[in-house]
Amino acid sequence: MSPEEIQQIFFAECEESLAAAESGLAACHAGTHDSDTVNAVFRAVHSIKGGAGAFGFAALQAYTHTFETLLSDVREGLVAIEGELVELLLRALDTLADHVEAAREGGDAPSDGALIREMEASMAANAGGSVPAEPVTEPEPAPEPVAETSEGGGDDLDLDALLDDLTAGFEAPAPQAAEAAAPAADDKRWKVHLRPRAGAMRNGSEPLLMLRDIASLGGDCTFCDVSQVPPLDTFDVAQGYLGWTFAMPADVSEDSVRDIFDFIGDDCALAFGEDAEIPAFEVVETAPPPKPEPIAIKPAAEAAPKAAPAPAPAPAKAEAPAPVPAPAAAVSAPVEQAKPAAAEKPAEKAATTASGAPAATAGQSIRIDLFKLDRLIDLVGELVIAQAMLVQRLDNASVTASEELSLLETLTRDIQESAMSIRAQPIASVFSRVPRILRDLAASTGKHVKLDVFGETTELDKTVIERLGEPLTHLIRNAVDHGIESAENRIAAGKPPEGTLTLSAEHRSGRILITISDDGAGINREVVLRKAIEKGIVSPDAQLSAEEIDNLIFAPGFSTAQVVSNISGRGVGMDVVRQNVKDLGGRITIDSTPGKGTSFVLTLPLTLAISDGMIVDVGDQTLVVPLAHVVESLRPGEGDFHGLGSSAQMLNVRGRFIPIISLKTALGASTGAVNPQEGVLIVVDTESAGQAALLVDDICDQRQFVIKSLATNFRSVEGVAGATILGDGRVALIVDVDGLVACALPANERQAA
Structure with missing residues (x-):
């Protein structure tokens, strides 16, 4: 997957996070929130911040840091949720949406200085006057590249200088100075130990930014473990060589620290307490191991015999030594982690159905490019047209295949409804x-x-x-x-x-x-x-x-x-x-x-693609009346219709009179029925004019039709909603029932109807 595709996924997740945050803040505004609501808003903003840091959107990350800090105070009860604060959070969310849009389009970030100061003032005013730490601004520039030395001189590089860059701002104080400076209140501080694993760097995360987040909570770095850093000629940038110990204030909760690392999950090892130590360094092999058999998705009964044979040889491309170790580590890390996971959780293998298939997880979903869905709908439309052509061809050839055609129609409709349901959204x-x-x-x-x-x-x-x-x-x-x-x-x-x-x-x-x-x-x-x-x-x-x-x-x-x-x-x-x-x-x-x-x-x-319609003849024209408007069809007798004025006619439908509209006259057809006794009346229902009866020559069929835009391919026509292709290849116009009835009837007749 290319970086551009990953970035698009990030922006899609931003939209979901913004929607979740807006829903939560709406509940806060209505007074129906609880702690879970506030946590959901915090997690949504925190997710956007993590992704912004990974993709280098500095302005978005800096703004989200301040927003997240205020939400953290709200979540911990340091700031009360009241009317003015909720309004501030809503405005902050609006600006966050503008930041995301600017990052997506590559435009200038919105002006947020006044809003940041307002959020900082809210934090200071509700936390005993202590001004929070400055928000993260531009990421620190990367260390200058180390100058190349003569061949074979990799061990002569200044490793100490490089470590100084990596641990800048987090050095352990001298023991004498620490003892002299430690106040009595430090006895109440607690410690957190951490070491990012190789996976923490694989997804584009920047652990250094997370260390700054810990510092913004008041944490002091008391120790940085550099004992695992190898010589530069064997240095692998994907490994987690460094570990840190922080002393945290007593008023900072353990959950607050864990939330900082939510974005990378288990890819950062954490340990809490005075007796704990920095998690041990785990070596991740840089050479890709042989491709294992996909036993994780096999039933338990079948997985055992296939686990014994020797693994398949690695692809030829992987046999050559990789010049850059980072990609190799990115490939190997999931494999190495998958093996102990399979060993530690044997119960997961048994979670299969009676037929041997793995049990499905409820609520599973995948992201699909909208273009692919549009293409699927287009193909379903072509399938509907092909089905209509097949029916027409068999009818012309006098071939009897009613059961097969009925099955084909049922399957086509099921496919169409399934495709439409994929695109349906609330x-x-x-x-x-x-x-x-x-x-x-x-x-x-x-x-x-x-x-x-x-x-x-x-x-x-x-x-x-x-x-x-x-x-x-x-x-x-x-x-x-x-x-x-x-x-x-x-x-x-x-x-x-x-x-x-x-x-x-x-x-x-x-x-x-x-x-x-x-x-x-x-x-x-x-x-x-x-x-x-x-x-x-x-x-x-x-x-x-x-x-x-x-x-x-x-x-x-x-x-x-x-x-x-x-x-x-x-x-x-x-x-x-x-x-x-x-x-x-x-x-x-x-x-x-x-x-x-x-x-x-x-x-x-409901949809712009496929619908059901009644195919009718008006003179030498074939038209389609959308079935959603049709109430009934009938052939009137002599006493069923009555004249009104010089030209209008009314149909008596079970004691209720509705106007009759000739499609020949309304659409300007050259020929067609004008006398109700010469044709068929279709009673339709409209939003603006109530019911009316459309006079047509004959009803030919009732089937699905694919809607083609007339305005896109020709121009808008009053009384016509679009066009479709019939089974014999002809183009038929789709009647705009609402518009046609509204134009055909004077305003006083519409009101009477």
């Missing part, structure tokens, strides 16, 4: 960004907003989630800036001074509904209409319904803001929201009540 990953947005808006607008979230576990396709962030951010900023009133105006209106923003998500009929609601003043339709007339968006004599006025806020260039700010006022945002939602194959609707608030409802598909 929408909580989008909702989790909202608290930070609200905190930023509170700082810039002075409006404090309470957030209520429902349905955050609702799952949808990762692609939809990724493209949902921008429109959701626009809607939230718009709700706080325009919708929710100031505290004074809310109190005057009989409302609590703090506004409420509600986010909810739910599945409904194969779609997902996301609602963003506020309890503000609602849309001022008089102001909206006046602004639209001033900007020439509508004519002065236009007669618009309340719904049509509300939708004017989506017009390009429209804004009711009095002052241009970094939040709003430039007339961009809401039109981008609607376009982004349309690009996702969805719709956005508004429900506003003056004085009570506004709700934006986003109706989105």
Whole structure:
């Protein structure tokens, strides 16, 4: 694995750590936290710090060190978790996220000096006035390379000078000076002994930084063991030759010291107490041993006979002496450690199933590149198209293979559902960004907003989630800036001074509904209409319904803001929201009540790849109606439909009248049925207009279809959601049921429906 790939894994883990820390701090803000919550936040920040040091992100590491120190005080009870401190920790986490993003993109680190001083002040104010140790800044420069000597003169190199560099700042004091300087309080100090093993350097860790962390806790280095350092000509940079003893203050817990080494786990040997000693030096062979048989994954009954034969010879490449010992140690260390582990834990070999397979560990997961998942979805889509072509070919050839086709269809659907479930993620990953947005808006607008979230576990396709962030951010900023009133105006209106923003998500009929609601003043339709007339968006004599006025806020260039700010006022945002939602194959609707608030409802598909549809004929055209909208289909009799006005017709469905829409007329087809008795009516359900009946010539089939973007390959067409490839190779348009019904019916008919 290349360093770039390892670094990408680090940044992925940073995202997980940031999410875990934000979840924990949200619980602290709500007052529902406990010690485990604080520990989880500390571990998340500590993990980011360890990785930052390993990859040389000095600014990120220095900032995280201060953040971690404050969290350590909180965890040990030196600092109380209260309102102001939680707000400080939330702001610190926001800046940490900016640091991670800057490290990922290679940009300049955010300005954090004021925040670091604020965190240090919080530590000093709550710890009896003692200012904590300075945070780690730039890593100390590496020692100057030792000059090369004449051939064979490796023993003449100045080893003492090199050891002085390695142990700088950690030398043991002279015995007489130590005895003279030791106060009586030193009797209460306790000792920790440590020696990094070879594995501590293998993953890019820097043990010297961890020693500094111990010093920042008040630890004093009393002894550095250099007895195991060999001559330079046999020196192996991957070995753990040095060991240290630190005297720790009585108020520092053993867990605090252990937490420093969490990042490298057992790759650093620790011992505690006066009677303990620095752990012994363990030699790790630099030459790679023969490749062992993979007995660790065999059943216990089969592993024994295969352990006896001589091991297989090493690869030819490994037989030659390695010029650099570090890579060899990196390979050999896991092998050497695996042997005693297998010997010490024989019970693990017996943890197999009755069939002889190893027992699976609950909750196992692996990281997969998103490109590979996208490729898998594309291949599943091609499989669906190939299946449709096979069915079409067999039908044309009059070949009967119903059982085989049914099995193929079942397997294809199972593969498709499994692939989709891999990409499905809870929408909580989008909702989790909202608290930070609200905190930023509170700082810039002075409006404090309470957030209520429902349905955050609702799952949808990762692609939809990724493209949902921008429109959701626009809607939230718009709700706080325009919708929710100031505290004074809310109190005057009989409302609590703090506004409420509600986010909810739910599945409904194969779609997902996301609602963003506020309890503000609602849309001022008089102001909206006046602004639209001033900007020439509508004519002065236009007669618009309340719904049509509300939708004017989506017009390009429209804004009711009095002052241009970094939040709003430039007339961009809401039109981008609607376009982004349309690009996702969805719709956005508004429900506003003056004085009570506004709700934006986003109706989105669960996935952008594969769906189920009803294939219909309209004249010489073949169309696809998404099955998620279909309620029923029927052939009406003479008394089932009635005229309304000069051209409109209504269908009587069990005593309820719904409008009839001819797809021939709505889509501008050259031929097709216009009389309900000449075709088939498909009753569909929409979000904005209720139910309607679509008139088509005939229903051909019902099957899965692969959604292809029409806007990407051609351009957006009103009433069309995309295209797909049929089994005979033809391209069929996918009907945008919501958009088509909304355009085909006047506003008064939609309200009546």
